[in-house]
Amino acid sequence: MVIMLKALLLGLSAFQAVSAEKPSYTELYRPQFHFTPSKNWMNDPSGLLYHEGIYHLFYQYNPGGATWGAMSWGHATSRDLTHWEQQPVALLARGYPNNITEMFFTGSAVVDVDNTSGFGHSGKTPLVAMYTSYYPYAQTMPSGKTVQANQQAQSIAYSLDNGMTWTTYDAANPVISDPPAPYSDQFLNFRDPNIFWHKPTKKWIAVLSLAELHKLLIYTSKDLKNWTLASEFGPVNAVGGVWECPNLFPLSVDGDDDNLKWVAMIGLNPGGPPGTIGSGTQYVVGNFDGTTFTAEADSLYSGTTPPPSDSIVFADFEGTGSFADLGWTPAGDLIGQSPVNGTLRGQNPVTGYLGKRLVNTFLNGDATTGTLTSRSFTISKRYINFLIGGGHDFNNTAVHLKVDGQIVRSATGTNSESLSWQSWDVGSLLNQTAVIQIVDTSSGGWGHINVDEISFSDSMARSQVANWVDWGPDFYAAQSYNGLPPDEHIAIAWMNNWQYAGVIPTSPWRSATSIPREFSLKTIDGKATLVQAPTEKWGSIVRRKALDRSWSSLNQGTKSLGSVGKALQIELSFSDREPAAAEASQFGIIVRATPDLKQQTRVGYDFSTKEIFVDRSQSGDVSFDGTFPATYYAPLAATAKGQINLRIYVDWSSVEVFGGEGETTMTAQIFPSDSAAHAQIFSTGGNTQNVRIRINEISSAWAD
Numbered sequence: 001m002v003i004m005l006k007a008l009l010l011g012l013s014a015f016q017a018v019s020a021e022k023p024s025y026t027e028l029y030r031p032q033f034h035f036t037p038s039k040n041w042m043n044d045p046s047g048l049l050y051h052e053g054i055y056h057l058f059y060q061y062n063p064g065g066a067t068w069g070a071m072s073w074g075h076a077t078s079r080d081l082t083h084w085e086q087q088p089v090a091l092l093a094r095g096y097p098n099n100i101t102e103m104f105f106t107g108s109a110v111v112d113v114d115n116t117s118g119f120g121h122s123g124k125t126p127l128v129a130m131y132t133s134y135y136p137y138a139q140t141m142p143s144g145k146t147v148q149a150n151q152q153a154q155s156i157a158y159s160l161d162n163g164m165t166w167t168t169y170d171a172a173n174p175v176i177s178d179p180p181a182p183y184s185d186q187f188l189n190f191r192d193p194n195i196f197w198h199k200p201t202k203k204w205i206a207v208l209s210l211a212e213l214h215k216l217l218i219y220t221s222k223d224l225k226n227w228t229l230a231s232e233f234g235p236v237n238a239v240g241g242v243w244e245c246p247n248l249f250p251l252s253v254d255g256d257d258d259n260l261k262w263v264a265m266i267g268l269n270p271g272g273p274p275g276t277i278g279s280g281t282q283y284v285v286g287n288f289d290g291t292t293f294t295a296e297a298d299s300l301y302s303g304t305t306p307p308p309s310d311s312i313v314f315a316d317f318e319g320t321g322s323f324a325d326l327g328w329t330p331a332g333d334l335i336g337q338s339p340v341n342g343t344l345r346g347q348n349p350v351t352g353y354l355g356k357r358l359v360n361t362f363l364n365g366d367a368t369t370g371t372l373t374s375r376s377f378t379i380s381k382r383y384i385n386f387l388i389g390g391g392h393d394f395n396n397t398a399v400h401l402k403v404d405g406q407i408v409r410s411a412t413g414t415n416s417e418s419l420s421w422q423s424w425d426v427g428s429l430l431n432q433t434a435v436i437q438i439v440d441t442s443s444g445g446w447g448h449i450n451v452d453e454i455s456f457s458d459s460m461a462r463s464q465v466a467n468w469v470d471w472g473p474d475f476y477a478a479q480s481y482n483g484l485p486p487d488e489h490i491a492i493a494w495m496n497n498w499q500y501a502g503v504i505p506t507s508p509w510r511s512a513t514s515i516p517r518e519f520s521l522k523t524i525d526g527k528a529t530l531v532q533a534p535t536e537k538w539g540s541i542v543r544r545k546a547l548d549r550s551w552s553s554l555n556q557g558t559k560s561l562g563s564v565g566k567a568l569q570i571e572l573s574f575s576d577r578e579p580a581a582a583e584a585s586q587f588g589i590i591v592r593a594t595p596d597l598k599q600q601t602r603v604g605y606d607f608s609t610k611e612i613f614v615d616r617s618q619s620g621d622v623s624f625d626g627t628f629p630a631t632y633y634a635p636l637a638a639t640a641k642g643q644i645n646l647r648i649y650v651d652w653s654s655v656e657v658f659g660g661e662g663e664t665t666m667t668a669q670i671f672p673s674d675s676a677a678h679a680q681i682f683s684t685g686g687n688t689q690n691v692r693i694r695i696n697e698i699s700s701a702w703a704d
């Protein structure tokens with residue numbers, strides 16, 4: 001959950017205007033097989049609970065409008081995780097709509113089978129939810145406990161009618177009031193309890209996040225009311241934004257029930273996967289003994305991934321001299337300046353650079369501007385790799401490659417002080433003379449750029465700072481189900497991103513959930529790796545086979561598949577191949593294309609970088625946020641037999657890709673027009689062998 005006070009709009013007029021009719025779920029961007037609330041704003045799943053044959057989906061909900069605000073728990077139920085029934089709001093913001101004194105932020109829910117809480121009566125098993133209470137005002141609660149303005153604390157509520165209505169535990173809420181002593185100043189950022197039953201120790205566990213400190217706190221309890229701090233975890237791996245929405249759950253490795261490992265899944269905002277802006281979800285594999293989570297060494301990353309071993313370093317900004325001494329021509333405020341270390345300036349520490357110094361154009365603040373121009377050089381290798389951080393603005397905080405005075409390649413930061421690798425493929429520019437220019441013409445927020453280790457190589461440099469649950473821009477606040485049989489692990493995420501969540505062009509609702517995904521661990525390259533598959537339960541709505549074709553060799557170029565539909569399940573497999581030397585070597589499918597291809601979403605594989613990509617730069621309406629039109633990449637190795645396998649799920653406003661056995665997934669929203677139902681195959685940089693494509697059209701889960 002994110003605090004967005006500026007967005008605290010109740011949107012009452014929208015609320016009142018909604019008609020009582022059952023919605024048709026046929027609006028332009030309405031997902032057909034992903035859950036959406038019929039109207040209004042949704043964010044994090046907040047209590048995923050399977051109980052007596054029913055999958056409950058509670059979620060962050062604004063009952064009064066389609067932007068964040070008045071946070072309450074919305075509710076939907078399903079028997080198959082696909083056909084959902086909308087239910088009344090489960091926990092309505094206290095005081096709504098006139099004077100909200102408590103909001104119900106993200107949390108989770110359990111079945112208290114043994115009535116440990118004592119909430120049960122008349123033979124009824126209590127369901128118990130724990131959530132973050134957010135208090136807009138300082139006040140004394142009915143329990144007599146006082147809370148501060150804007151405090152986040154943890155409270156519980158229970159249900160005796162199988163989750164349909166809930167009673168807050170006013171006698172003692174909040175049950176975890178303040179962060180523990182060393183972190184008591186963190187009461188504004190203490191949230192998102194994930195509770196579950198730990199059978200071996202016969203205790204309840206609550207995992208909480210100290211968002212700004214990148215720490216998880218683990219509490220235990222015998223009764224869900226009285227909680228004791230047991231341990232803490234973090235910071236580790238990706239820390240480019242706040243840590244939120246933690247989850248901790250066991251998975252067997254390679255299906256072996258005697259080899260259980262625990263997975264900590266953590267939302268990160270901003271600071272998501274490389275190349276995305278905004279929210280992301282990482283995981284850490286480890287062990288949990290009922291009190292402490294310990295990460296496995298091979299699930300942790302420290303320091304910056306070094307550049308490829310064949311690299312020729314062009315500029316590492318080391319030594320002691322100024323930019324001019326190092327052969328760069330400074331202009332503007334950068335005249336007379338030198339590279340610096342990451343802690344010198346009055347900003348958050350800069351991380352992820354190599355050696356002792358880097359370029360940081362944050363001088364006396366973001367207001368300073370200037371450029372640095374390199375000496376000229378001959379392009380000698382296929383890739384120019386560099387570490388980059390700072391502001392995200394291709395025009396004003398950027399690095400450019402110039403040939404004959406023309407900008408031929410550009411890169412920018414991701415609004416993060418953590419540098420990561422980016423690369424330019426300059427295979428088509430070999431032997432040409434070029435200069436590199438570092439540009440900071442921005443004086444506003446994020447008006448600086450950080451650069452280090454510019455180097456030339458035959459391969460692309462990539463940063464690995466985390467295990468990403470999903471490499472796309474729209475998979476956040478993932479939560480796994482409580483109450484499932486021990487060998488079943490299903491998770492659902494919010495299919496959106498705080499970067500633009502409030503302005504996506506949907507109406508009268510905003511936000512969908514991801515496809516429910518089955519999680520497991522599989523040993524890949526000697527390492528326990530999270531693999532994901534869409535739950536098969538939803539297969540019942542796949543309508544008909546739209547296409548099933550194969551080619552032993554498909555020529556370079558494109559092949560139209562005609563109008564195949566707007567909600568699709570696609571299986572695509574093909575052989576890996578040697579990339580062409582000087583041009584992009586890609587194979588893939590264009591979906592949701594208009595007949596003139598002006599709108600199109602490209603999903604494919606790049607043979608030179610061994611990456612899946614989703615290119616939504618021309619996917620339809622991309623106008624509402626400057627960072628939305630972009631291409632995203634995720635690593636995927638070919639199978640032992642040299643095949644690439646992709647499963648792609650296309651809905652009216654999303655694309656989800658499951659690569660390989662599900663070890664790489666990518667989720668991205670798209671907003672194409674109604675006529676964008678065409679598909680096309682493309683092969684660039686050569687022919688592609690052993691192509692098989694199957695497309696099934698998926699019917700609406702709302703229609704039947």
Ligand SMILES: *[C@@H]1O[C@H](CO)[C@@H](O)[C@H](O)[C@H]1NC(C)=O
Pocket residue numbers: 099100101137139
């Ligand atoms: C809203 O409730 C708070 C807390 O009880 C109180 O301090 C405040 O005066 C109330 N505001 C209005 C407009 O009623």
Ligand SMILES: *[C@@H]1O[C@H](CO)[C@@H](O)[C@H](O)[C@H]1NC(C)=O
Pocket residue numbers: 115117118119120121122123124125
């Ligand atoms: C649960 O515990 C309470 C408090 O001890 C008790 O009153 C109630 O009967 C119990 N309910 C069940 C179903 O066991």
Ligand SMILES: *[C@@H]1O[C@H](CO)[C@@H](O)[C@H](O)[C@H]1NC(C)=O
Pocket residue numbers: 226227228
């Ligand atoms: C809460 O739990 C702790 C640890 O089990 C115990 O020492 C303490 O007495 C309990 N407090 C209450 C009020 O039950």
Ligand SMILES: *[C@@H]1O[C@H](CO)[C@@H](O)[C@H](O)[C@H]1NC(C)=O
Pocket residue numbers: 341342343344
């Ligand atoms: C960074 O540079 C400043 C000034 O040169 C120095 O005082 C400081 O110790 C350096 N910090 C690190 C981590 O190297």
Ligand SMILES: *[C@@H]1O[C@H](CO)[C@@H](O)[C@H](O)[C@H]1NC(C)=O
Pocket residue numbers: 393394395626
């Ligand atoms: C960047 O500049 C190009 C033209 O040089 C312009 O079309 C584009 O709108 C600018 N983008 C931003 C974010 O200013």
Ligand SMILES: *[C@@H]1O[C@H](CO)[C@@H](O)[C@H](O)[C@H]1NC(C)=O
Pocket residue numbers: 430431
């Ligand atoms: C670049 O120059 C090298 C050495 O002169 C030559 O072998 C190579 O063919 C040239 N490559 C291109 C693409 O011009």
